[in-house]
Structures are given as structure tokens and as C-alpha cells.
Amino acid sequence: MQIIPRKETLLSEEIYNTLGxxxxxxxxxxxxxxxxxxxxxxxxxxxxTQYNQGSKSQYKAVHNVTIEKxxxxxxxxxxxxSEVQYELTxxxxxxxxxxxxxxxxxxxxxxxxxNWVEYDDGIGTDVLNIIQRLTQKDVETxxxxxxxxxxxxxxxxxxxAV
Numbered sequence: 001m002q003i004i005p006r007k008e009t010l011l012s013e014e015i016y017n018t019l020g021x022x023x024x025x026x027x028x029x030x031x032x033x034x035x036x037x038x039x040x041x042x043x044x045x046x047x048x049t050q051y052n053q054g055s056k057s058q059y060k061a062v063h064n065v066t067i068e069k070x071x072x073x074x075x076x077x078x079x080x081x082s083e084v085q086y087e088l089t090x091x092x093x094x095x096x097x098x099x100x101x102x103x104x105x106x107x108x109x110x111x112x113x114x115n116w117v118e119y120d121d122g123i124g125t126d127v128l129n130i131i132q133r134l135t136q137k138d139v140e141t142x143x144x145x146x147x148x149x150x151x152x153x154x155x156x157x158x159x160x161a162v
Contacts, residue, residue: 038075038084042148049099060098064140067091069131071148086148091134093142104144107133 050061073084089109096102106119107127116127127133134140 038073038150040150042071042086042150044146044148046143046145048094048144058099060094060096062097062141064137065143067134067139067143067146069134085151087151088146089149090147091139091143092145093139094144095138095142107139 046065048061049058051058067088069088071086073086074081075084076082087109090106092104092106094102094104103120107116107130108119109116109130116130116133117124118127118133119125
């Protein structure tokens with residue numbers, strides 16, 4: 001969450017109610033209110049490294065992870081709570097049993113389009129059914145990071161995520 005300080009001039013009645021009648025007529029007072037704002041981009045990293053006490057070595061934990069195409073967060077301001085929608089725009093996944101070896105691939109949503117492209121060593125291949133692709137074993141067991149963009153962030157948020 002990002003805290004954004006916002007300055008507001010107090011109205012005369014707020015000054016009176018807060019500070020009492022002793023303040024000079026026409027005085028200007030400014031208050032600062034914090035707005036809790038969710039970020040435009042989220043990077044959700046999946047912890048896949050585990051440590052084996054016996055061999056004193058790290059290894060890649062291979063377990064299925066459900067990848068949500070959309071997620072919701074909540075933000076609050078002045079007692080009002082609002083829902084914030086995020087949409088998956090990219091993910092990185094790893095093929096292999098160890099981070100010391102293997103191969104990384106990415107799946108990226110194209111800007112201002114419902115189309116997705118999977119990249120493998122710079123070669124892009126269209127993904128025809130993203131929901132089906134997200135549930136295939138190599139992605140579920142290898143996903144490393146998911147990138148989400150706030151739906152109301154616009155093009156600038158999408159560019160920042162990738």
C-alpha cells in the first residue's frame with residue numbers, strides 16, 4: 001500500500017470545532033490526511049526455494065499453484081472502503097528441477113488487447129486459450145512471478161508492470 005499525503009484547507013466551522021473560539025477570524029489552517037492507495041502494479045512472487053537440513057542444500061519446491069487471472073484488494077479513505085480490481089498481465093515460469101539449471105519462459109498479455117503471447121528465448125507464440133494454458137502442469141508447477149495491473153491504472157500501469 002502506498003500512503004499519499006493530501007493537504008486540505010479546514011473550513012471555518014472545522015477550525016472552530018477543533019481549536020475552539022480563540023482563533024483569529026479568517027485564519028487559514030491546513031490539515032494533512034493520509035490516503036491509503038493500492039499500487040498500480042503488483043508483483044506476486046511464489047516462494048519455490050526450500051532448504052534441506054540434511055544435505056544443507058537448497059532445492060526447488062515443485063507444487064501446483066493456482067494462478068488467478070483477476071484478484072481483488074481493498075483500500076480505504078475517510079472510513080470508506082472500496083474494492084480494487086487487478087488483472088494478470090504477465091508471468092514468468094521455470095522448467096527444471098533446480099534453479100541452478102533449467103529454463104525460464106514468460107507469458108505476456110499484449111497491450112490493449114485480449115491476446116497473450118508466450119516467449120521462449122525471444123521467440124513468441126500466440127496463446128489461444130489463456131485459461132487452459134494457466135492450468136497446464138508446466139506453468140502450475142513452475143510459476144515464479146505473476147504481474148498484475150490495476151484495472152483503473154490505464155496504459156501507464158500496464159507499461160510499468162512489464
